[in-house]
Amino acid sequence: MTSIIGFIQTLFASVLSAINLDDLGKAGEIFGKGMLAIFIVVALIVAATYLLKYFSERAQKKTDAKKDAETTETSDAE
Amino acid sequence: MDYLIEGFKELEWQQPVMWLIGCILIYLAIKRDMEPMLLLPIGLGCILVNMPLTNVLTEAPSNAFLIGAFGDLAKEYSFATQAVGGEGVIEWLFKVGIEASEAMPILLFIGIGAMIDFGPLISNPKLMFMGAFAQLGIFITVIFAVLVGFNLNDAASVGIIGAADGPTSILVAQTIGAPELLGPITIVAYSYMALVPIIQPPVIKLVTTKKQRLMRMDDQIIKPVPKVVKILFPIVITIIAGLIAPKSLALVGFLMFGNLLRECGVLNQLSKTAQNELVNLITLLLGITISFKMIGSQFLTIDTLKIVGLGLLAFIFDTIGGVLFADLMNLFSKKKINPMIGAAGISAFPMSARVVHKLGRKEDPTNYLLMHAVGVNVSGQVASAIVGGLIIALVLG
Known part of the structure; x- marks a missing residue:
């Protein structure tokens, strides 16, 4: 049992020594920062899109209300 | 003799x-x-x-x-x-078209932008989050690439295969990676993009239940989007991406330029040219130019085999990322999303959307998911371009 554990420890150590731990740490950092950054960028784009739609719908409602008012005036005049 | x-x-x-x-x-x-x-x-x-x-x-x-x-x-x-x-001639094409300023992949994005209709996405903007999380495979693959022995720059260029987008992969690999990896990265990226109908379905089935795959989205009608919003959308994205991820602006900006050509309504000739002649011409030259990096002594290495394996990993985790985020959104959303459409966040446009729609119809022939999947798919196209720029910025510091 001790020899098996020792073997696993040696294997683990040799795998770890083959890995550039500095680069691994940086890769982890890139993972965290990258996912956060894309989430923030997309959140801003989504917010901007909702705003665009809101102002566009508001402008459309004003235009429709104006048209309705003109139509009502015209039919009243007739 | x-x-x-x-x-x-x-x-x-x-x-x-x-x-x-x-x-x-x-x-x-x-x-x-x-x-x-x-x-x-x-x-x-x-x-x-x-x-x-x-x-x-x-x-x-x-x-x-x-x-x-x-x-x-x-x-x-x-x-x-x-x-x-x-x-x-091939070396000249490579030096002028790719090495000098990555012109070929960037110009190709004009044509791609002109082909995209952002209507389904603008109609339901929150779908864009799935496009963002479907880029998970890129970052996970960077970590695995380091684990198998690549240095950070090369690992990041291998990871970008997960963008599932040829021009983005070429641009990032050329900017930050070892030159001899460009050939294998490009081949693997395009090959796996073509294999999306084979890769994605088993992964989607693995991370979803039958009940989830049967979910309908009929209550979420895709409303027509006003023309002014379709015109302003690419401009807004360009400004936001340019301010927060400036290194992505070459790709995102040209993608949005192409889209603006399409949506403005006054440049139909240019839009058609971008979608057809420009795309065809650049694709024709890009393929033969990339082959400059397929010289045997550089291509036939253990690294190429590693890239083949890591590329597959990238696509798998992209699919998982998109689907799981859709599940997460369903916890907070009244109008439930079929989580399969999250898988369409992979940037393989429009193949991934079609794969998801087909899978949905296999479960229920009356379930029509295509337009929702297209919305997520186009968001993945934008997100992958932004992530490409982010990767360059994060690696180069």
């Missing part, structure tokens, strides 16, 4: 192997219809650049030929040595 067999004498074992690889790519392009626009030119280019003593690469042909034909006379009059070090 020695000059007639100079080519045979200079042949190395890697070159016939690369001819075989080129032929396989051509076969896949023609017989299997796998991304033929790229794989066929790359396949033939692979054969061209792996012929010894030709003028497609650095050495001009007259050098060895003239020395062989005229011997010392050629050397005495120097006309056989002039062309040494001169660029062949």
Whole structure:
């Protein structure tokens, strides 16, 4: 049992020594920062899109209300 | 007569192997219809650049030929040595079209932008989050690439295969990675994009239940989007991406430029040209140019095999990322989303959307998910371009 554990420890150590731990740490950092950054960028784009739609719908409602008012005036005049 | 067999004498074992690889790519392009626009030119280019003593690469042909034909006379009059070090046509195309300013992949994005309709996405903007999280595979693959021995820059260029987008992969790999990895990265990216209908379905089934796959989205009607919003959308994205991820602006900006050509309504000729002639011309040249990086001695390495495995990992985790985020959104959303559409966040447009729709109809022939999947798919196109810029910025510091 001790020899098996020792073997696993040696294997683990040799795998770890083959890995550039500095680069691994940086890769982890890139993972965290990258996912956060894309989430923030997309959140801003989504917010901007909702705003665009809101102002566009508001402008459309004003235009429709104006048209309705003109139509009502015209039919009243007739 | 020695000059007639100079080519045979200079042949190395890697070159016939690369001819075989080129032929396989051509076969896949023609017989299997796998991304033929790229794989066929790359396949033939692979054969061209792996012929010894030709003028497609650095050495001009007259050098060895003239020395062989005229011997010392050629050397005495120097006309056989002039062309040494001169660029062949494929090397010239690579230096001008890719190395100088990554012009070819960036210009290609104009055409791609002109092809995209952002209507389904603008109608339901929150779908864009799935496009963002479907880029998970890129970052996970960077970590695995470091674990298998790549340095950080090379690992990031391998990870970008997960963008599932050829121009983005080429741009990032060319900017930050080792030059000899560009060829394998490009081949793997385009090959896996063509294999999306085979890769994605089993992964989607693994991370979803039957009940989830049967979910309908009929209550979420895709409303028509006002023209002014479709015009302002690409401008807004350009400004936001430019401010927060400036290194992505080359790709995102040109993508949005193409989209603006489409949506403005006054440049239909240019939009059609961008979607057809521009895309076709650049794709034609890009394929054969990329083959410059498929020289046998650089391509046939253990690293290439690692890239093949890591590329698959990237696509798998992209799919998982998109689907799981859709599940997460369902916890907070009244209007439930079929989580399969999250898988369409992979940037393989429009294939991924079609795969998801087909999978949905397999479960329930009356379930129509296509337009929702298209919305997520186009968001993945934008997100992958932004992530490409982010990767460059994070790696180069």
